[in-house]
Amino acid sequence: MIFTPDRVTPLQARRLGIDTRQEPIIYLRADSPVCRSEGFSALSRVLVRTEQCQIIATLNIITGEMLRRGQIGFSESAWHRLKLNTNDSVWLSHPRPVQSLSHVRAKVYGHQLNKPQFQEIINDIVDGHYADVHLAAFITACGDDKLNDTEITALTQAMIDSGSRIDWGQPLVIDKHCVGGLPGNRTTPIVVAILAASGLTMPKTSSRAITSPAGTADTMETMTEVSLSLEQMKQVVQQEGACLAWGGSVRLSPSDDILIQVERALDIDSEGQLIASVLSKKIAAGATHVLIDIPVGPTAKVRSKEAADKLAASFNSVAAKLNLNIQILYTDGSQPVGNGIGPALEAKDVMAVLQNDTDAPQDLKQRALSMAGAMLEMSGTVEPDTGLEKATTLLENGLAWEKFCAICTAQGGIKQPDEAPYLFKLIADKSGKVDQVDNRRLAQVAKLAGAPMDPTAGIEIHVKLGQQVQPHDPLLTIHAESSGELNYAVDYLENHPEIIRLKSKETEQ
Numbered sequence: 001m002i003f004t005p006d007r008v009t010p011l012q013a014r015r016l017g018i019d020t021r022q023e024p025i026i027y028l029r030a031d032s033p034v035c036r037s038e039g040f041s042a043l044s045r046v047l048v049r050t051e052q053c054q055i056i057a058t059l060n061i062i063t064g065e066m067l068r069r070g071q072i073g074f075s076e077s078a079w080h081r082l083k084l085n086t087n088d089s090v091w092l093s094h095p096r097p098v099q100s101l102s103h104v105r106a107k108v109y110g111h112q113l114n115k116p117q118f119q120e121i122i123n124d125i126v127d128g129h130y131a132d133v134h135l136a137a138f139i140t141a142c143g144d145d146k147l148n149d150t151e152i153t154a155l156t157q158a159m160i161d162s163g164s165r166i167d168w169g170q171p172l173v174i175d176k177h178c179v180g181g182l183p184g185n186r187t188t189p190i191v192v193a194i195l196a197a198s199g200l201t202m203p204k205t206s207s208r209a210i211t212s213p214a215g216t217a218d219t220m221e222t223m224t225e226v227s228l229s230l231e232q233m234k235q236v237v238q239q240e241g242a243c244l245a246w247g248g249s250v251r252l253s254p255s256d257d258i259l260i261q262v263e264r265a266l267d268i269d270s271e272g273q274l275i276a277s278v279l280s281k282k283i284a285a286g287a288t289h290v291l292i293d294i295p296v297g298p299t300a301k302v303r304s305k306e307a308a309d310k311l312a313a314s315f316n317s318v319a320a321k322l323n324l325n326i327q328i329l330y331t332d333g334s335q336p337v338g339n340g341i342g343p344a345l346e347a348k349d350v351m352a353v354l355q356n357d358t359d360a361p362q363d364l365k366q367r368a369l370s371m372a373g374a375m376l377e378m379s380g381t382v383e384p385d386t387g388l389e390k391a392t393t394l395l396e397n398g399l400a401w402e403k404f405c406a407i408c409t410a411q412g413g414i415k416q417p418d419e420a421p422y423l424f425k426l427i428a429d430k431s432g433k434v435d436q437v438d439n440r441r442l443a444q445v446a447k448l449a450g451a452p453m454d455p456t457a458g459i460e461i462h463v464k465l466g467q468q469v470q471p472h473d474p475l476l477t478i479h480a481e482s483s484g485e486l487n488y489a490v491d492y493l494e495n496h497p498e499i500i501r502l503k504s505k506e507t508e509q
Contacts, residue, residue, distance in 0.1 A: 010089035011072040013050075013079075020075040022261050023132045024048075024057040026092075027066070027073030034092055035061070045131060047095040048078070050088055055081050056095050058131050081128070100124045101134060107141040115154040122158040122255045135262040139273065147272030149317040155272070156318060159280035163254040164230060166203070166286040168237070173201050174379055175287035176371060177278045179294050179311070180212055180269070181301020182331075183443045184338040184461070186346040187293070188216045189244055190353055190368035190395070191375065193404035196242035197394045200379055203237045205247035205285045207257070207277070210264050213446035213458055217246040218343040219350065222455050225412030236410040244407060252284040253277070269301070271311060275318055282324065289325045291375050297333030299439040305330075327378050331367065335437040335465050338364040342451035342458015344417035345479065351417075354401040363464070369395065420456035420479035422486040426493060428473045432502030434463050441492075441499045445478065449489035454481040463500065475500050 011034065016027060026048060028035055040046060042061045047054060057078050067073050072090050074082070084090075100120035107113055113121075121138060124130055130138070147155065174195060178185055192204050206216035206226075220226045227249040228236065236243040248257035256277045263269055282290050292315055295301070296308045312328040319326040338349040338361040352360035353368065372394075373387030382390050394400050408414035442459060450457030460477040463469060478493070480486035493499065 009070075010091055012070055013084045013086065013088040013090050014067060014071045014073050015079050015084070015086065016066070016073040016075065018075045020077050022077060022258055023075075024055055024078035024081055024128065025060055025075040026057045026078055027060050027062050029067050029069065029071075030061050030063050032069075038092065038094065040092070045095055047093045048082065049091045049093070050082055050084065053082060056129055095129075098124055098129045098134075100129075104134065104138050104141060107146070108137065110146070112148070113151055113154065115157060118151070118154045118158040119161065122155075122162045125255045125258055126162045132262055132265075135259060136266060139259060139263055139266060139268060139270070142273055143268055143270035145271060147270075149314055152272045152275050152314060153318045153321045156276040156280045156283075156322060159253045159255050159276055160284050163251045163284060165284045166230070166234070166252070168201060168203065168286045170201055172289060172379055173203065173287050174289045174291075174375055175202060175204060175282050175285065176291040176293065176375065177282065179274060179278070179292065179301060180210070181439065182295040182297070182333050183213060183336040183341040183439055183446065183459075184346055184349070184364070185293075185295065185336075185367070186214070186216065186219050186338065186350055187364065187368040187371055189220060189350045189404065190364070190400070191372045192242050192244055193354060193400040193407070194368070194372040194391050194394045195375060196240060196407065197399040197403040198376060198381065198390065199241065200376075200381065201237065202242040203233065203285055203287075204242060204244050205233075205250065205252055205281060206244070207247055207260060207281070209452045210260050211267050211269050213341050213443050213451035214343045214346050215452065216244070218452040218455065219346045220244045221246070222344045222347045222415075222417040223351070224408035224414055228411060232411075236407065239410050240403065240407045242403075242407055243411065245411070247281050247285070253280040256280060271314065275311075275314055279315075279318060279322060279324060283322060287324070289375075289378055290319075290327075291371060291378060292326055292328050293331055293371060294328060295331045295333030297335070297439065299437075299441075300333030302333065327374065329371065329374055333439070336439060336442060336461055337361070337367055339462075340458060340460055341442060341446045342449070342479065343455040344419070345456075345458045345460055347417040354395070354404050356396060356398070356401070365395075418456050420454075420458075420481050422480040422483055424478040424480075424486055424490050426475045426477070426500075428469045428471055428475055428502065430502060430504060431470045432468075432504040434465050434467045434469065434500060435503035436498070436501040437465060438496075438499045441496050442476075445489050445493050445499070448485065448492050449478050449480040450482070450485040454485070457481055457485065469502065
């Protein structure tokens with residue numbers, strides 16, 4: 001698009017270097033003539049135009065001398081979206097009203113939305129017409145079971161239609177997803193390596209963490225490049241049969257990655273949007289068969305069999321309407337999986353399992369093998385009840401590790417995860433048996449330590465449920481990249497001593 005400027009004197013662009021995440025922000029002096037002439041005030045939504053392109057941004061007002069008269073400041077997000085250079089000419093005006101916000105308001109008041117209404121909302125989100133406050137309103141309006149299965153299906157289809165969609169030209173393309181809530185449950189890289197080694201096609205795209213200390217993309221990024229273009233992703237899959245990429249870089253259901261940023265800030269991961277997020281990404285990535293892992297436990301995201309059954313029913317209903325073959329697997333969500341919580345620490349567990357290290361966490365190994373076995377049987381490439389045996393063979397004979405290395409090499413090279421410089425070890429002050437592990441609070445400690453933004457931050461767990469410990473035995477170690485974040489995490493840990501609960505013989509009696 002070429003914009004022909006009118007006679008209005010343009011403003012001169014200045015990069016302020018302010019990180020506002022995904023939301024584009026512009027900055028004007030309080031005494032700017034543009035503010036007076038256009039009636040702009042703080043937090044106004046403004047159409048920002050250059051000679052080449054335009055965006056809608058949120059206005060912040062500056063009362064100091066950060067900007068000279070005639071200048072307009074830009075956050076990093078706004079600067080990059082407009083592809084600006086210093087002193088480029090910029091024009092401002094009022095944007096057209098965002099009509100789809102009326103649908104958001106309707107949902108706030110409990111009305112049911114249809115596919116065209118969801119499509120208008122999602123298209124406006126992808127086009128950058130929604131500020132974070134609008135995104136938060138939409139997320140909240142759809143939370144707490146406020147979407148029925150028909151609405152979830154419509155939202156899922158709208159999210160698919162807003163971005164790219166891959167057709168692999170094959171009748172069988174397999175994928176998996178865990179609904180989350182269980183720290184350290186990083187089975188995906190192991191499962192992908194096993195299934196690709198068996199000859200199946202598994203173009204795995206993953207999200208970054210929403211409310212957890214690490215997502216699969218965060219963990220994989222400590223070992224290889226995950227920000228692949230669509231063409232790079234296709235090349236890797238053509239060469240190796242699988243990939244382990246970040247979904248946001250290939251514009252598959254792009255609204256999902258925008259919503260995730262706000263969901264993370266709100267610490268909200270509602271059931272309806274969870275289903276739409278998962279299934280839209282899988283369908284857009286060309287999957288035909290998907291395994292859904294639902295961990296169930298007292299401090300997991302899904303806390304009871306009844307809640308799991310309800311979630312599974314919605315998954316099955318929506319998937320059937322969208323012609324996607326899925327299988328639901330309930331797994332133990334009573335405690336963290338593996339030894340590490342946080343991107344680099346989870347990556348070390350993954351490598352240990354794939355390399356058949358004698359010290360590898362056996363719970364992570366067995367969990368990944370059970371999923372890989374189920375997916376082999378789901379694909380129809382092995383006889384019933386033989387999937388686990390086949391998966392175990394591919395892992396223990398080294399073929400899965402070889403395939404993992406080949407995938408990483410094709411994505412840009414394989415590397416060892418780094419280590420954090422600051423550590424704190426929690427020591428048992430009495431003897432007893434590990435009676436309970438609080439998944440949610442452990443995840444909070446890992447996030448306070450810096451995960452996932454600091455890739456080497458997190459927690460290393462030294463005990464499991466039912467394990468007998470003695471005084472001075474280590475229970476966990478906090479890893480952090482700065483002393484300040486370590487102190488935050490330690491302070492929270494000390495104020496929540498029941499995160500790892502020990503039951504002594506005296507208590508039992």
